[in-house]
Amino acid sequence: AQASRLSSFEGQGALSDGTPVPLLANVGNAAEAAAAAQAGADGVGLFRTEFLFLDREAEPSAEEQTAAYRGVFDAFPGKKVVVRTLDAGADKPLPFLSSSDEPNPALGVRGYRTDHYRREPAVPGVLARQLSAIAAAAAVGTTEVWVMAPMVATPVEAARFGRLSQDAGLKTTGVMIEVPSAALSTRHIMKHVDFASLGTNDLTQYTMAADRQLGPLAELNDPWQPAVLSLIAVACNAAQQSAVGQSTEKPVGVCGEAAADPALAVVLVGLGVHTLSMTARAIPAVAAVLQTVSLEQARQIAAEALQQECAAAARASARAKLPVLE
Ligand code: PEP
Numbered sequence: 120a121q122a123s124r125l126s127s128f129e130g131q132g133a134l135s136d137g138t139p140v141p142l143l144a145n146v147g148n149a150a151e152a153a154a155a156a157q158a159g160a161d162g163v164g165l166f167r168t169e170f171l172f173l174d175r176e177a178e179p180s181a182e183e184q185t186a187a188y189r190g191v192f193d194a195f196p197g198k199k200v201v202v203r204t205l206d207a208g209a210d211k212p213l214p215f216l217s218s219s220d221e222p223n224p225a226l227g228v229r230g231y232r233t234d235h236y237r238r239e240p241a242v243p244g245v246l247a248r249q250l251s252a253i254a255a256a257a258a259v260g261t262t263e264v265w266v267m268a269p270m271v272a273t274p275v276e277a278a279r280f281g282r283l284s285q286d287a288g289l290k291t292t293g294v295m296i297e298v299p300s301a302a303l304s305t306r307h308i309m310k311h312v313d314f315a316s317l318g319t320n321d322l323t324q325y326t327m328a329a330d331r332q333l334g335p336l337a338e339l340n341d342p343w344q345p346a347v348l349s350l351i352a353v354a355c356n357a358a359q360q361s362a363v364g365q366s367t368e369k370p371v372g373v374c375g376e377a378a379a380d381p382a383l384a385v386v387l388v389g390l391g392v393h394t395l396s397m398t399a400r401a402i403p404a405v406a407a408v409l410q411t412v413s414l415e416q417a418r419q420i421a422a423e424a425l426q427q428e429c430a431a432a433a434r435a436s437a438r439a440k441l442p443v444l445e
C-alpha cells in the first residue's frame with residue numbers, strides 16, 4: 120500500500136491541490152525564533168544550537184543549555200521545533216569541542232563525529248549531556264520537540280544517535296542527510312530514525328567537492344546542479360520505499376538554503392520532500408509559489424529539472440513552468 124505523505128498537519132504551506140507542505144524556519148536563538156513565529160512559520164525545522172555557544176572555551180552547563188533551548192521552544196507552543204545537536208567544526212568551530220589543527224576541517228571530526236570518533240582533547244559525553252538538556256527543556260510546555268544529528272555518514276551512526284536520544288528521553292529522533300554517503304544509504308538510515316532532513320548546503324559542498332565558503336566556486340556550489348538534485352531524488356525515493364506497507368511515510372525535509380529559493384522549493388516537493396525549512400523572511404515568497412502548483416505539476420517540473428545537464432538549464436526549465444515568477 121502507498122503510505123500517505125504526512126500523518127496530520129494544519130498550517131499555511133500548501134500546494135494548489137491542498138497537499139500540505141509545512142513551511143518551517145531556521146533559527147539560532149530565542150530572538151530569531153520569536154521573529155519566525157511572528158512571520159508565520161509553521162514551526163522550526165532547524166534550530167542550530169551551536170550558534171548559541173560559538174565563542175565558548177568551556178562546555179555550557181546543563182542549566183544554561185536548558186534555559187537557552189526553552190527560550191526557543193517558548194516561541195512555538197503546540198508546534199514542532201527540530202533541534203540539531205551541536206554542529207561543531209569546519210565553518211562553525213566550537214573551542215570546547217572541535218579541533219583547529221585539521222588539514223581538511225570540512226572532512227574532519229565535525230558535527231556528530233565529535234562524539235562517535237572521539238579524540239583528544241575532546242571532552243567525552245558532550246552529546247549525551249546536550250540531549251539531556253534538550254529533554255529537560257522539552258519536558259516543560261507544549262512544544263513538540265524533535266532532535267537530529269548533523270554530519271551523519273552511515274546507518275550505524277544514525278542507529279547510535281537514535282539510541283542515545285531515546286536514552287535521554289527524546290521520542291522523535293532523526294538525522295541530517297548532508298553527506299552523499301548518507302543520501303545513498305537512506306533506505307537503511309530510515310530504519311533507525313523517525314525522520315530525515317536534507318542539508319543541501321553541505322550536501323552540495325560534498326557532492327560537488329567544492330568548499331561552500333569559497334566564492335570562486337559558487338557556480339559549482341549550486342543546489343540546482345543536476346547531480347545534487349539526483350542525490351536528493353535517490354534519498355526521497357529510498358525513504359518512500361522504506362514506507363511501503365506502513366500507514367504513513369517518515370517525513371523528509373529540507374533545511375538548507377535551497378528551500379528558500381521558490382522555484383527550487385517546487386522542485387524539492389516534486390522530488391518527494393515533505394517539509395521546507397528556511398530563513399523566516401523567505402517564507403511568504405515560497406508559500407506564494409507553492410500554492411500555484413499541484414503535486415502532480417511539481418513532480419513534472421522536478422522530473423524535467425532532473426533531466427538537464429547543468430544548473431542553469433535546470434533552473435531555467437523549472438522557472439519556465441512557473442509563470443508566477445515572471
Ligand atoms: C546544511 O548543511 O544544509 C545545513 C542546513 O546546515 P548548515 O548550513 O548549518 O551546515
Ligand code: MG
Nearest residue numbers: 297318320321
Ligand atoms: Mg550542514
